[in-house]
Amino acid sequence: MNPMKNHALDEVPFEIRFDPLTGETGRVFDLPFKAERPDLSATIERSRKQFCPFCEDKFEKATPLFPKEFLPEGRLRVGQALLIPNLVPFDKYAGVAVFSSQHYIPIEELTPEKMYDVFMACSSFVKRVAETDPQTSFFSINWNYMPPSGSSIVHPHLQVNCGEVPTNELRAQVEGSSRYQKENGRSFWGDLVETEKESKERYIGEIGTTFWSMNFVPFSFLPDVLCVFAQNHSLASLDKDSLRSFLDGLSRIIAYFNSENILSYNMSVFSTREEDFFRVNARISPRLFPRAIGNNDMAYLQALHKEPFTVRPPEAEAPKVREFFH
Numbered sequence: 498m499n500p501m502k503n504h505a506l507d508e509v510p511f512e513i514r515f516d517p518l519t520g521e522t523g524r525v526f527d528l529p530f531k532a533e534r535p536d537l538s539a540t541i542e543r544s545r546k547q548f549c550p551f552c553e554d555k556f557e558k559a560t561p562l563f564p565k566e567f568l569p570e571g572r573l574r575v576g577q578a579l580l581i582p583n584l585v586p587f588d589k590y591a592g593v594a595v596f597s598s599q600h601y602i603p604i605e606e607l608t609p610e611k612m613y614d615v616f617m618a619c620s621s622f623v624k625r626v627a628e629t630d631p632q633t634s635f636f637s638i639n640w641n642y643m644p645p646s647g648s649s650i651v652h653p654h655l656q657v658n659c660g661e662v663p664t665n666e667l668r669a670q671v672e673g674s675s676r677y678q679k680e681n682g683r684s685f686w687g688d689l690v691e692t693e694k695e696s697k698e699r700y701i702g703e704i705g706t707t708f709w710s711m712n713f714v715p716f717s718f719l720p721d722v723l724c725v726f727a728q729n730h731s732l733a734s735l736d737k738d739s740l741r742s743f744l745d746g747l748s749r750i751i752a753y754f755n756s757e758n759i760l761s762y763n764m765s766v767f768s769t770r771e772e773d774f775f776r777v778n779a780r781i782s783p784r785l786f787p788r789a790i791g792n793n794d795m796a797y798l799q800a801l802h803k804e805p806f807t808v809r810p811p812e813a814e815a816p817k818v819r820e821f822f823h
């Protein structure tokens with residue numbers, strides 16, 4: 498009995514969706530929500546006053562080196578980007594790749610050119626690990642852009658993880674893809690691309706060998722984006738053309754976020770070593786403080802129940818994102 502409608506009987510419809518790959522559920526609402534443009538200027542200002550290990554004058558002294566046996570030069574440099582060990586190593590091999598000496602890169606400036614060096618550095622790192630250590634089978638390249646996404650350092654950087662034990666998400670993807678291939682004799686990823694292209698409900702576009710759509714079961718408060726590297730089985734054998742296509746698409750997703758007042762996001766690129774049934778894929782999730790109080794966009798449901806919910810259906814966002822792919 499809704500007080501906004503004179504206590505008349507009201508309904509709030511929502512869907513419980515099952516992910517076709519993993520079987521995991523998520524809840525999808527269609528609520529009136531429009532993100533206010535956040536003012537991150539105070540956060541950026543504060544970060545300039547705090548110690549930043551990635552700024553040029555501190556970098557040499559404040560950041561660790563890889564052992565000579567693994568990397569003779571200690572740090573991996575590609576153009577403007579530098580890759581160093583992660584002081585919080587989330588995996589057997591864990592690197593942090595800093596974009597450049599620029600402390601703050603506004604969202605408008607995240608062009609494919611500006612992202613190329615740092616992604617190449619991560620890709621080279623994965624290749625080196627894969628060649629050095631045949632035990633490593635799981636790889637990921639990850640990005641928290643700006644503090645609302647969990648990042649503690651404003652200075653833009655990626656995190657690259659390689660190891661023998663997959664994360665829960667990557668394990669679910671691997672098990673799901675393997676099971677699907679056994680049961681159907683076809684690749685899940687090929688079928689997903691075909692189905693999404695045909696239905697058009699969530700389809701965004703294709704760039705080179707990369708396929709883009711909204712996720713059927715979003716992980717975030719606002720719908721998130723899927724990219725399938727249709728021809729890449731592993732980050733350990735990623736080619737430059739596929740990387741360029743991915744960055745072209747990623748920059749368009751970022752531009753769409755910006756147009757929706759989303760100035761922060763998480764991104765992960767998931768990969769195995771080399772499995773026929775698997776494709777490299779990425780998820781890019783908007784992150785925000787939804788209400789004026791400044792609350793986090795994840796609460797007990799995501800943190801304790803491991804159950805995501807979204808306030809807007811992915812299908813409602815797809816046409817808007819598609820505009821950025823013309």
Ligand SMILES: [Zn+2]
Nearest residue numbers: 549552600652
């Ligand atoms: Zn800095």
